[in-house]
Amino acid sequence: MLKKRLIFVLLYLxxxxxxxxxxxxxxxxxxxxxxxxxxxDSISKNIDELLIINIGKEKKLTADFLGMIESLVSRCxxxxxxxxxxxxxxxxxxxxxxxxxxxxxxxxxxENPAEVEKIISxxxxxxxxxxxxxxxxxGKNRVFTKGASQDTGLLxxxxxxxxxxxxxxxxxxxxxxLDGTGQGFDLPTIDALHxxxxxxxxxxGGAGRPDHFVQALQRKHIDAVAxxxxxxxxxxxxxxxxxxxxxxxxxxxxx
Amino acid sequence: MGTDFRNSLGDxxxxxxxxxxxxxxxxxxxxxxxxxxxxxxxSSSPKDIVTSDRIxxxxxxxxxxxxxxxxxxxxxEALNTLTNIHERPLLGICLGMQILxxxxxxxxxxxxxxxxxxxxxxFNLEDKSxxxxxxxxxxxxxxxxxxxxxxxxxxxxxxxxxxxFMACANREDVSxxxxxxxxxxxxxxxxxxxxxxxHPEKSQKNGLMILENFSRF
Numbered sequence: 001m002l003k004k005r006l007i008f009v010l011l012y013l014x015x016x017x018x019x020x021x022x023x024x025x026x027x028x029x030x031x032x033x034x035x036x037x038x039x040x041d042s043i044s045k046n047i048d049e050l051l052i053i054n055i056g057k058e059k060k061l062t063a064d065f066l067g068m069i070e071s072l073v074s075r076c077x078x079x080x081x082x083x084x085x086x087x088x089x090x091x092x093x094x095x096x097x098x099x100x101x102x103x104x105x106x107x108x109x110x111e112n113p114a115e116v117e118k119i120i121s122x123x124x125x126x127x128x129x130x131x132x133x134x135x136x137x138x139g140k141n142r143v144f145t146k147g148a149s150q151d152t153g154l155l156x157x158x159x160x161x162x163x164x165x166x167x168x169x170x171x172x173x174x175x176x177x178l179d180g181t182g183q184g185f186d187l188p189t190i191d192a193l194h195x196x197x198x199x200x201x202x203x204x205g206g207a208g209r210p211d212h213f214v215q216a217l218q219r220k221h222i223d224a225v226a227x228x229x230x231x232x233x234x235x236x237x238x239x240x241x242x243x244x245x246x247x248x249x250x251x252x253x254x255x
Numbered sequence: 256m257g258t259d260f261r262n263s264l265g266d267x268x269x270x271x272x273x274x275x276x277x278x279x280x281x282x283x284x285x286x287x288x289x290x291x292x293x294x295x296x297x298s299s300s301p302k303d304i305v306t307s308d309r310i311x312x313x314x315x316x317x318x319x320x321x322x323x324x325x326x327x328x329x330x331x332e333a334l335n336t337l338t339n340i341h342e343r344p345l346l347g348i349c350l351g352m353q354i355l356x357x358x359x360x361x362x363x364x365x366x367x368x369x370x371x372x373x374x375x376x377x378f379n380l381e382d383k384s385x386x387x388x389x390x391x392x393x394x395x396x397x398x399x400x401x402x403x404x405x406x407x408x409x410x411x412x413x414x415x416x417x418x419x420f421m422a423c424a425n426r427e428d429v430s431x432x433x434x435x436x437x438x439x440x441x442x443x444x445x446x447x448x449x450x451x452x453x454h455p456e457k458s459q460k461n462g463l464m465i466l467e468n469f470s471r472f
Contacts, residue, residue: 002385002435003392003412045459048392048414074286079414079457096315099282101416101457123316126388126416169388169416200386220384223391253392253412255459 003251004217005048005224006242007202008233010034010072012054012084015064019230021180023133023148025055028230031068038230044076046238048253051104051172051226054084055147061091066098073099081129087112092119092127104172106131107145110152113166120167129202130168132159134189135176141189148176157193164198171197172226175205182208182232185216185225194221202226210244217250271295271470272307276324278350279313280456287456287463293470301333309343309470310334314350318359318375318419321350322367331368338370344447345370346469349417352443352450356421371443371450372424380436388418395431395453401444402472403430403451403465411461413453415441420452 011018011025017034018025034040044050052072054065073080082095083104095103105128109116120128133148134141134156141156152159156173163171175186185206194201203216204226216225227233233241245252273284275297288295295311296303304310312334314321325331337343347355356367359375367375378387394410397403404411420439423429431442431451441452449469455462 001393002389002415005391070282073282074289077283077287077290077456077459077462079416079454080283096280097282099280099286101280101283101315101454121317122320124418126390126418127315169418170390198386200388200390223386253414253459255412255461 001251003048003253004222004245005202006046006213006238006245006252007049007051007224007226008043008047008238009051009053009204009226009228011228012052012065012068013056017230018055019180020055020228023176023179031071034230039236041075042236043233043238044078046242047078048224049079049081050076051081051083053104054082056085059085060087061085061094066094069095069100070098083129083131088115089119089122092123096123102127102129102169104129104131105168106133109163109166109168110145116166116168125167125169128168129170129172130163130166131172131174132156132163133174133176144176156189157196160193160196168199170200170202172202172204174203178206179204180229181206182229184208184212187215187219190222191219197221200224204228208232210241213241213245214248214250217245218248270307271309271311272303273297273311273313274304274330275299276321276328276330278316278321278324280315281313283456284311284313284348287466288470291463291467291470293467299328299330301329304330304333305336305341307337307343310337310345312345312347312351312354314348314354316350317361318350318353318367319362319365321354322365325354325368334368334370338448342447344469344472345449347450348456349452349454352452353419353421355443355448355450357424359419361419370448371421371428371445373421373428373440374424375419375421377419378436382436385436388416389435390416392458393433393435393453395433395441398429398432399427401430402468403442403444403449405468407461407464413451413455413458413461415453417452421450
């Protein structure tokens, strides 16, 4: 049977990796530092996928960023998704070339849907994960782009429908309000709207303890969970989390 | 003996070529072989293909587009020569396995390489709560004794990401099956022609073992 997925997120900002809280980032260390202090090799053996998001202001693919991807990919043999500042087909080709398996698109889907359709028609829908960042505004979940800085004015349900129509392969829904708080995922929102989601769903924002993952992945409608919380899952933390999930009978890959 | 014979046909220490036809993630495959200490090269030239010891055919994207590019560059003829005449090993990965088939129904239909009889179809699952694409780790159950799954556990997990699958015409060609809704073919092994629907370069230790088994037999 198809297993659930535990996805680790690395937030990259000008050569450094970061912690994030409500989408406000704090630099933690560069690749070497992360490798040493967070035992990156052990992280990569305890997760199902890696997601690297460039949250830099430049909003384009820099040589440094591409070089870092190349370096990371050579050390881990799991799927790697890359996002942040991807604008067009050429960007997609550049990422595929350095080893990305999938790309994460957000702002691009709103600003240039035709380009996204072109990418999907060439690489297939499974190459694209559509990211939606949302937070409650006046009692309703509203969607934000550009690293949660721009209010699109659109509701979460509308954007989910729009993304599925364009043909992305998977959805990544992130709660801006819970991001970095370690208080747990926004399960009430996900539970309320899951019937409108026909493609694989990854949720993120709020993971702090292994049982947050358990609660989420025990739900049939949630296919994967993602966390960028370096502190909570450093060194043996992810291995422990995986162990808890397996002991709670959440179906996960074994190797 | 040894290094002098590195580039001659038939030398078991010789070259694994990963075909670059602009439709695949080559970096990960190269990285995987590198970590196993197995040398490989990347090439798009039919000449390099024909003089290789073994070939990896990767692939991400559309069946039709892949076949168009392959035919245009003469890679189909080179592959035929290599596998049928020289009988060298070939491993197709993901779309690379699918194009080994006789034909694929995507986009109105296209002819495949025809190295393994079968057809590539889109998933049409009865259980509508199962989502397409089929993405994530799933078990592959070996359907016959084969070299591909040597040293692996009974039903190892591998990483899948696809919306189409290959339905093989001859059960003896199938080396592995997977269940997602229904059970379908996910690995083939017909003599020197191997294929896996999953990505061995993305499947942690299990996947690396497949690549090692391929490089050795």
